[in-house]
Amino acid sequence: MKSSPSLAEADSNLSALAGGPESEPLKMGSIELRSRLIVGTGKYSSLELMRDCHAASGAQVVTVAVRRERLVDKNSGRNILDFIDPEKYILLPNTAGCFDADEVVRVARLGREMLTDSGYRGANWVKLECLGDTKTLLPEPIGTLKALETLVADGFEVLVYCSDDVMLCKRLKEAGATAVMPAGSPIGSGQGVLNANAIRIIVELLKGEDPLYPIIIDAGVGTASDVAAAMELGVDGVLLNTAIAGAKDPVRMAHAMRLATHAGRLAFQAGRIPRKLYATASSPWEGRING
Secondary structure, X not given: OOOOOOHHHHHHHHHHHHOOOOOOOEEEOOEEEOOOEEEOOOOOOOHHHHHHHHHHHOOOEEXXXXXXXXXXXXXXXXXXXXXXXXXXXXXXXEXXXXXXXXXXHHHHHHHHHHHOOOOOOOOOEEEEOXXXXXXXOOEOHHHHHHHHHXXXXXXXXEEEEEOOOHHHHHHHHHOOOOEEEEOOOOOOOOOOOOOHXXXXXXXXXXXXXXXXXXXXXXXXXXXHHHHHHHHHOOOOEEEEOHHHHOOOOHHHHHHHXXXXXXXXXXXXXXXXXXXXXXXXXXXXXXXXXXX
C-alpha cells in the first residue's frame, strides 16, 4: 500500500504541475529572488526550530532586527547567524525599534557594517522601519520619508515598511524606495489585510507607472489564507514572522505559508470570476433531458 506523500513531496508535486512556486523571479534592486515569501527570526522557542521553519518556508530572504536582535544567545552563547546558512539565505537587516529618522540611519549603517565581508549577501539592503509608538507599532510617515531620502543618498537599496496610505506609497517610490511594504494590519496582530481596497489602489497606481515595481505586504497576517488573499490582490510578496513562530506547529505553518504564497500568486495571474448576486449554472440549460 502506497503511503501518503510528505509535505516536501506534496510541495514538489505542486511545483511540477504549476511550473514551480519560484519559477517566476522577483527582482528587488540588485537582488533577484525565486521565493516571494520573506521570513524573520524573532519569537522562536529555539534556534533549531527557527532554522527548520526557514527551510520549510522556502524563503530566500531572512530579515534580522539589527537593533533588537541578540546575535549571541546569552544563555547558550550560540550565534543566531550559525543557524542561517549564507549559501541559502540573503540577510535583510531591518531597523525595527527605531522611532526617528536619525536612529533609522544610524542602525541601517550599523547593519551594513555588520554584513560587509561577513559572507552574507544583502549588505547594501535595509528594511526601513521608523515607528510612531510602542503600542501600535505603526510607521511614522514623516520620519520614514526623511530616513529614506538619507539612506538612498547613502547608497542603500531601501525596502520601506509603511502604512497603506496611497499617496505616501507614491511619494516613497518617487523618493527612491526599492520597494514599498505596506502593512496589512498592525505587526503581530494576525488580522490579515484590513484594507484590501487601499492595497489594490497602491498596486494599480505604482505598477501603472512601472509594472515590475515591487510591492510587499509586511505585517499582520495570521494564517495561510491571509497570505493567499494578500497575493491575490496583485502584490509581489509577503513578509511575516509571528504567524509562523507563534503557531502551534510552526514548521507546518511555515510550509503552509509557502504554498499559500504560490497559490495566491497563481490565482491573481489566472484572474478570478466576477462576483454576482445570483447563481449562474455551470452547465447549459439548452439540450437538457426532460422527463
